[in-house]
Structures are given as structure tokens and as C-alpha cells.
Amino acid sequence: MNATTIGWAGLVGSFALVAIAIALSFWQRLHLTRSIVWASARAAVQLLLVGIALRLVLDSKASVWWAWLWVIVMIGFAGFTIRGRAKEVPGIFVLGTLSMATVVVVSLSVIFGFHVFPVEGRTIVPLAGMMIGNSMTACVLVGRRIVGELSDKRDEVEARLALGLSWQDASRPYVRSALRTALVPQIESTKAVGLVFLPGAMTGLVLAGVDAVDAVTVQLAIMYLVLGSVATSVTVIGLGLTRRVFTPDHRLRLIVRASH
Amino acid sequence: MLAIMGLDPRANHEPALLDFDTVSFVGLDGATILEGVTLGILEGQVSVVAGPSGAGKSTLLRLGNRLEVPTAGAVRFRGEDLGLSDPRVLRRNVGMVFQKPIPFAGTVRSNLKVADPVANESELGNVLQRVGLDSSFLDRVADVLSGGEAQRMCIARTLLTKPAVILMDEPTSALDPKNRLGIEALARELANEGIGVVWVTHDLDQAHRIADRIHVLVDGRNATASETSLYLAQDTPEVGT
Numbered sequence: 001m002n003a004t005t006i007g008w009a010g011l012v013g014s015f016a017l018v019a020i021a022i023a024l025s026f027w028q029r030l031h032l033t034r035s036i037v038w039a040s041a042r043a044a045v046q047l048l049l050v051g052i053a054l055r056l057v058l059d060s061k062a063s064v065w066w067a068w069l070w071v072i073v074m075i076g077f078a079g080f081t082i083r084g085r086a087k088e089v090p091g092i093f094v095l096g097t098l099s100m101a102t103v104v105v106v107s108l109s110v111i112f113g114f115h116v117f118p119v120e121g122r123t124i125v126p127l128a129g130m131m132i133g134n135s136m137t138a139c140v141l142v143g144r145r146i147v148g149e150l151s152d153k154r155d156e157v158e159a160r161l162a163l164g165l166s167w168q169d170a171s172r173p174y175v176r177s178a179l180r181t182a183l184v185p186q187i188e189s190t191k192a193v194g195l196v197f198l199p200g201a202m203t204g205l206v207l208a209g210v211d212a213v214d215a216v217t218v219q220l221a222i223m224y225l226v227l228g229s230v231a232t233s234v235t236v237i238g239l240g241l242t243r244r245v246f247t248p249d250h251r252l253r254l255i256v257r258a259s260h
Numbered sequence: 261m262l263a264i265m266g267l268d269p270r271a272n273h274e275p276a277l278l279d280f281d282t283v284s285f286v287g288l289d290g291a292t293i294l295e296g297v298t299l300g301i302l303e304g305q306v307s308v309v310a311g312p313s314g315a316g317k318s319t320l321l322r323l324g325n326r327l328e329v330p331t332a333g334a335v336r337f338r339g340e341d342l343g344l345s346d347p348r349v350l351r352r353n354v355g356m357v358f359q360k361p362i363p364f365a366g367t368v369r370s371n372l373k374v375a376d377p378v379a380n381e382s383e384l385g386n387v388l389q390r391v392g393l394d395s396s397f398l399d400r401v402a403d404v405l406s407g408g409e410a411q412r413m414c415i416a417r418t419l420l421t422k423p424a425v426i427l428m429d430e431p432t433s434a435l436d437p438k439n440r441l442g443i444e445a446l447a448r449e450l451a452n453e454g455i456g457v458v459w460v461t462h463d464l465d466q467a468h469r470i471a472d473r474i475h476v477l478v479d480g481r482n483a484t485a486s487e488t489s490l491y492l493a494q495d496t497p498e499v500g501t
């Protein structure tokens with residue numbers, strides 16, 4: 001494989017583009033110079049640190065346990081991110097973290113169980129990252145949506161409870177619609193792939209010099225994996241969250257919605 | 261004979277079907293909403309719960325259907341504490357009709373099937389007849405019914421659970437006078453069939469039209485005798501809402 005790297009000189013060269021952004025900011029008096037410099041510098045430092053750490057983790061001589069540790073840290077960060085983006089959802093940190101962990105366990109078991117990829121730091125970390133990243137967004141969406149639906153439709157849910165339905169039955173239509181809302185975009189983008197946009201993994205592989213058809217098979221495997229992961233995480237959040245919104249004796253709790 | 265509770269405490273001595281026994285309820289924010297409310301609902305009667313806005317009437321009904329749980333005191337159905345029974349069974353014995361009609365998405369048939377998934381066409385037709393609709397309504401879309409039709413459908417839905425008590429929280433406040441009288445007549449028929457009907461209102465004319473007994477609440481407690489007569493003697497009763 002004839003791998004492409006851009007090297008330090010290339011990186012500095014690409015910084016010319018940031019200079020253009022800064023020049024534009026001056027010219028249009030956007031007062032964004034400081035933000036642009038700060039954002040670029042911060043991205044550089046963060047990614048370089050991650051890169052150095054990853055080099056240690058992905059080193060073929062390093063123990064595969066470092067990769068698993070990395071995955072655990074990613075799951076924790078994902079939990080925090082989900083909580084930050086869905087503050088009004090009760091207990092979202094625990095649920096979010098739990099669903100990320102479920103997704104990683106389920107999908108990696110499938111991937112490694114069927115020998116789709118070899119079990120190495122170099123496969124574990126990016127695969128887990130890809131699944132967590134996509135599932136995280138879907139979890140935020142479904143969490144907010146469930147709380148929104150159940151508080152908007154509070155009257156209907158209570159009217160169902162009042163007819164003697166269990167909380168599971170009383171909430172089913174609303175939870176189902178929230179789950180669909182979170183899953184449909186994923187399904188749509190799976191359909192449109194290749195026609196409208198080239199997905200990230202494939203773009204990266206092609207840039208790094210991998211044969212296009214080889215890149216496609218890797219990308220397909222990843223896309224199926226992402227679809228499965230999103231479905232799994234959304235279901236875990238959906239079931240866990242709905243349980244929290246009701247009391248065990250089938251009453252709907254008052255859900256306090258944070259102002260946005 | 262109209263018994264006005266608080267005026268005649270002795271009228272409360274028959275065994276009640278649904279019994280609120282010194283019930284208190286404190287809201288999430290720590291405010292006391294009900295304090296030591298005692299009243300009994302008898303079978304085959306229309307019991308009106310009246311009182312000014314914010315007196316706690318709706319909260320009392322929610323306790324009866326176990327959508328809320330009392331902070332102190334007990335609610336009993338046929339002598340059994342609600343806290344000890346399965347809420348799903350209790351709610352079918354003590355049904356609830358809300359102030360605004362709450363149609364679910366779909367047809368009238370699918371609305372009724374939420375209450376009784378195994379009801380057959382003739383049972384569905386019969387229950388609609390009982391509330392003054394007929395089986396031609398079964399295929400109508402529920403959200404486009406008129407207010408009166410929708411409220412009748414909601415009552416039919418509750419009746420499918422075969423309740424012994426039916427709690428109605430200002431069931432006619434969203435309706436015009438003609439439909440209001442229609443639902444009142446329906447409540448009377450249900451009482452004649454033996455159901456204990458609880459009817460919340462602050463329309464005093466309506467209270468006098470339909471009540472076998474009137475319970476007055478003020479500030480979350482049973483009104484005293486003098487408060488009750490004062491409240492019922494208002495010559496400008498709030499009508500409607």
C-alpha cells in the first residue's frame with residue numbers, strides 16, 4: 001500500500017487557509033480573529049495529543065488492553081456529551097453511558113465474532129469511535145424526543161392510564177414515534193450513500209491510497225455496523241427512559257422541561 | 261331528596277363505594293393542595309363536588325383514579341385501600357372522564373378498542389348507543405368529532421371498562437348548552453344503572469339540576485356548614501368553565 005501522509009510541511013501549508021479566514025475577519029470587521037486562532041490552535045493541540053496517545057495504543061506491540069481502556073474512556077466522554085446536549089432528560093447520563101456500552105459490546109461481538117476485522121487496537125478504537133459517534137447523536141435525538149412527546153401528549157397518556165393500561169401500553173404509540181424519528185434519518189442516509197456523498201471512512205481510505213473497491217467493502221461493513229449500533233442504542237435509551245418517566249405503579253411523573 | 265354535605269353530616273352514614281377518608285395531598289412544590297378531605301361516593305347516585313377554582317376538585321378525582329397517591333389519609337374502593345390494589349384493575353373499576361375530550365389518534369373504533377381490545381362490533385355499537393351515538397360513528401376519525409360527540413365517545417370508552425364509579429371532571433365545560441344537558445341526562449341514566457357518578461362542576465345551576473348530593477370544597481378542605489350554604493346561595497354562580 002502506498003500510504004499518503006502530508007507531513008509537517010503540509011500541515012503548515014494548510015494553515016494558509018486559516019490565514020485566509022483571519023484576513024476575511026479583519027476585512028469584514030467580524031471580530032472573530034481571536035476565536036479563529038484559538039479554535040485552530042485548540043484543534044491542533046487536542047488532535048496531536050490524541051494522535052500521540054493513539055500511536056501508543058495502536059502500536060502493534062502494545063497490549064490490546066490499552067485499546068479497550070481507550071474505548072471505555074470514549075464511552076464515558078460520550079455519556080457526558082449526551083448529558084450536555086439533552087439536559088432536560090432525567091437520568092440521561094447513566095442511560096446514555098449504558099446504551100453506548102451496550103452498543104460497543106453488541107456490535108464488536110458481531111464484528112469480531114464473524115471475523116469481519118481482526119481484533120487489534122488498530123480496528124477496535126476506530127470502529128468503537130465510529131459507532132459511539134453516530135449513536136450519540138441518535139441518543140440525544142431520541143431522548144429529547146421521548147420527553148417532548150410524553151410531556152406534549154401528557155393528557156393522552158394519562159387518559160390511557162386512566163383506562164387501566166400499563167405504562168408500557170399507555171406510552172407505546174408515543175415512544176414508537178420517537179424511535180422512528182431517530183432512526184429514519186439514519187436509514188435515509190444509508191440509502192443515499194454513494195449517490196449524494198462519499199462517506200468519511202471511504203474518503204479517508206481513498207485519500208490514504210487504498211483501492212476504491214476495497215474502500216467500498218470496508219465502508220459498507222461500517223455502515224451496516226453504524227445502522228445496527230444506532231438502532232441498538234436508540235432502543236436502550238427508549239426503553240430505559242420511558243421506564244424512568246413513569247412510576248412503578250403506572251403513574252406518569254411530572255417531567256420538568258428545561259427552557260432552551 | 262338532595263343531600264347537601266356539610267349541611268347534613270348524618271347523610272354520610274351509608275357504606276360508600278368509593279371513600280375518601282381524611283385525605284391530604286401535597287404537591288411536588290410542597291404546597292398543600294388537599295387537607296383532611298372526607299367524602300363518600302354511593303352507588304346509583306350523582307355526587308357533585310363543587311367549590312371555587314383551585315379548591316382541589318380535580319386533584320381529588322385524580323386521587324380516586326390513582327393518577328395521584330395521597331400524602332396522608334386513604335382512598336378506599338369497596339373498603340379496600342387503593343394503595344393495596346393493582347392500579348390497572350382499580351382504574352377500570354373507578355373510571356375517569358376528563359374536562360376536555362381526549363380523543364386518541366385514529367377512528368372511534370380504535371379509540372374504543374384501547375379500552376377493550378376484544379370488544380366485538382355489537383358491544384361497540386351498544387356502548388355508543390348508551391352515550392347517544394350509534395354504530396355509524398365507528399369508522400369516523402375521532403379528532404374531527406364535534407366537542408359533544410367527542411366527549412360522548414370518551415364516556416363510551418370509559419364505560420367499556422365496566423366501571424362501578426365514574427369520575428367526571430367538569431365534563432361539560434367545553435360544550436354548548438344543548439350538549440351540556442345531553443351529557444347531564446346521560447350521567448343520570450348511568451346513576452340509574454347503579455354506577456356511582458362523581459361530577460365536578462362550579463356551575464351551581466348544573467349542580468342543582470343533577471345532584472343527589474353536593475359536596476363543597478374550599479381551599480383544599482371540606483367546607484364548613486356555613487361556608488357551604490354561603491357558597492350554594494351565591495346568586496351569581498360561575499357558569500361554564
Ligand SMILES: Nc1ncnc2c1ncn2[C@@H]1O[C@H](COP(=O)(O)OP(=O)(O)OP(=O)(O)O)[C@@H](O)[C@H]1O
Nearest residue numbers: 287288289291293312313314315316317318319320
Ligand atoms: N401536581 C401539582 N403540583 C402542585 N400544585 C398543583 C398540582 N396540581 C394542582 N395544583 C394546584 O393545586 C390547587 C388545586 O388544583 P385543582 O386543579 O385540583 O383545583 P380545582 O378545584 O379542580 O380547580 P378548577 O375549578 O379551576 O379546575 C391549585 O392551586 C393548583 O394550582
Ligand SMILES: [Mg+2]
Nearest residue numbers: 317318319429
Ligand atoms: Mg379542576
